[in-house]
Amino acid sequence: MKLSKAVMKLGDSATLALNSLGKQLRAQGVDVISFAAGEPDFDTPAFIRDAAKRAMDEGHTRYTAVAGLLELRQEICRRFAQDTGLEYSPEQVLVSCGAKQCVFGAIYVLCDPGDRVVIPVPYWLSYPEMVKAVDAEAIFIRTEEKDEYKITAEQLDRAIDDRTRAMLINSPGNPTGSIYTEDELRAIGEVAEKHDIAIISDEIYEKLVYDGARHVSIAALDPRFKARTIVINGLSKAYAMTGWRLGYAAGPIDVIKAMGRLQGQVTSNANTIAQKAATVALAGDDREVRAMLDEFSCRKTHLVNRLGHVPGISFPVPRGAFYVLVDVSKYYGATVNGARIEDSAAFCKACLDTERLLLIPGETFGADNCVRFSFAVSMEYLEKGLDRFERFLERLSSKA
Numbered sequence: 001m002k003l004s005k006a007v008m009k010l011g012d013s014a015t016l017a018l019n020s021l022g023k024q025l026r027a028q029g030v031d032v033i034s035f036a037a038g039e040p041d042f043d044t045p046a047f048i049r050d051a052a053k054r055a056m057d058e059g060h061t062r063y064t065a066v067a068g069l070l071e072l073r074q075e076i077c078r079r080f081a082q083d084t085g086l087e088y089s090p091e092q093v094l095v096s097c098g099a100k101q102c103v104f105g106a107i108y109v110l111c112d113p114g115d116r117v118v119i120p121v122p123y124w125l126s127y128p129e130m131v132k133a134v135d136a137e138a139i140f141i142r143t144e145e146k147d148e149y150k151i152t153a154e155q156l157d158r159a160i161d162d163r164t165r166a167m168l169i170n171s172p173g174n175p176t177g178s179i180y181t182e183d184e185l186r187a188i189g190e191v192a193e194k195h196d197i198a199i200i201s202d203e204i205y206e207k208l209v210y211d212g213a214r215h216v217s218i219a220a221l222d223p224r225f226k227a228r229t230i231v232i233n234g235l236s237k238a239y240a241m242t243g244w245r246l247g248y249a250a251g252p253i254d255v256i257k258a259m260g261r262l263q264g265q266v267t268s269n270a271n272t273i274a275q276k277a278a279t280v281a282l283a284g285d286d287r288e289v290r291a292m293l294d295e296f297s298c299r300k301t302h303l304v305n306r307l308g309h310v311p312g313i314s315f316p317v318p319r320g321a322f323y324v325l326v327d328v329s330k331y332y333g334a335t336v337n338g339a340r341i342e343d344s345a346a347f348c349k350a351c352l353d354t355e356r357l358l359l360i361p362g363e364t365f366g367a368d369n370c371v372r373f374s375f376a377v378s379m380e381y382l383e384k385g386l387d388r389f390e391r392f393l394e395r396l397s398s399k400a
C-alpha cells in the first residue's frame with residue numbers, strides 16, 4: 001500500500017527498538033548484557049500500584065476531561081510550585097500519554113511547514129523526527145565534549161533566523177547527562193526573548209540529579225521566559241512508570257489549549273487509572289524516588305570510576321539522568337570478524353556480536369563518535385557489562 005510522504009520521512013525509534021532487542025534476547029536465554037535501557041529497572045513503587053488497583057475497584061474506568069483529571073492537574077501545579085518555583089493554574093496544564101506526546105503536541109501546535117526549530121546536538125532522538133513529522137526543519141547546534149555538550153547563548157543567537165519558531169532544551173539531558181546552570185539558562189532565555197521564539201523545555205529527568213547538582217527550569221527564571229516556555233515533564237523516569245504512559249505539559253494557556261485540542265482529536269485523555277495513580281504518586285513524600293536516586297547515584301559513581309580507567313575513551317561525567325555518552329572514536333579503524341569499524345553503528349554491532357553487550361550507537365543522537373551507556377541496570381549487571389566492554393576494546397586495540 002502507498003504510505004504517506006510524512007511517515008516515509010520518519011525513522012524508527014532506535015532506543016525503543018534496541019531496548020526491546022535486549023529484553024527479547026534475554027527472554028530467549030541469550031546471555032546478553034543490555035546498557036540500552038531508557039527506563040528505570042525498578043518496579044513502580046507499591047503505593048502507586050495500590051492506588052491504581054483502588055482506582056479500578058472504585059470504578060474510575062471511564063473517560064476524563066481531555067486535559068486530565070482536575071485533581072491531578074491541581075497536584076501537578078502544587079508540585080511545580082514546590083519543586084521548581086513555577087506558579088501555574090490547572091488550565092495551564094495538559095496531561096498526556098507520556099512526555100513524548102507532550103513534546104510532539106508542542107511542536108505540532110507551534111510549527112507550520114517550513115518553520116525552523118533549533119535542536120542542540122547530541123539530542124534525544126525523537127526531537128528531529130517530530131520536527132520532520134510536521135514538515136518543519138530542524139536546525140542543529142553542534143556542541144563539544146569539553147563544554148559538557150551544552151550550547152551557548154551565542155551559538156543559539158547565530159542559529160536563529162526569521163523562520164525560527166522554537167528551540168528545544170533538555171536539562172538534565174539525554175543522552176549527555178548534562179545540566180544547564182541558572183546563568184546559562186538566563187543567557188539562553190534572553191536570546192529566545194530577543195528573537196521572539198518559543199522554548200520547549202523537556203524536564204523529564206528533573207528529579208534525577210547527582211552530587212549536589214541542581215535542576216533549574218528556564219521558565220522559573222523570568223516571567224518573560226515563562227510566557228514563552230512549554231515545560232514538559234512526566235512520571236516515567238522519577239517514579240519508574242514508563243509503561244503507564246503519563247506525562248504533562250505546562251505553559252501559556254493558548255498553547256496548552258491548542259495542544260489539548262489536538263489531543264482531543266487523536267488520543268483523548270491519558271489513561272484514567274494511570275491518572276489516579278499519578279495523583280497519589282505526586283502527593284507522596286518521594287521517599288521511594290530518593291531511594292532510587294541513591295541507587296542510581298552509586299551506580300553512576302561506579303560506572304564513571306571504572307570508565308575513567310579505560311584507555312582511549314572520554315566522556316563528561318553525567319550530572320543528571322541515567323546515561324553516560326562515551327567517545328569511542330579512537331577505536332575506529334579496527335577490524336573485527338572481517339568488518340572494519342568506522343562508525344558507532346559498526347562499533348555497537350561488533351560489540352554485540354563478539355561480547356553480547358548492547359550499547360546504543362551515538363549516531364542515534366547525532367553523535368557518531370560516541371556510544372550511550374545507561375546505568376538503569378543493577379550493579380552486578382554493570383560490572384559484568386564493563387568487563388565485556390573492556391575486553392571488547394582490548395580486542396579492538398589488538399586489531400587497530
Ligand code: PMP
Binds near residue numbers: 038
Ligand atoms: N524526553 C526525553 C529526553 C526522554 O529521554 C524520554 C524517554 N522516554 C521522553 C521525553 C519520553 O518519556 P515518556 O515515557 O514520558 O513519554
Ligand code: GLU
Binds near residue numbers: 015124
Ligand atoms: N527515552 C528513552 C531512551 O532514550 C526511552 C526510549 C524512548 O522513548 O525513546 O532510551
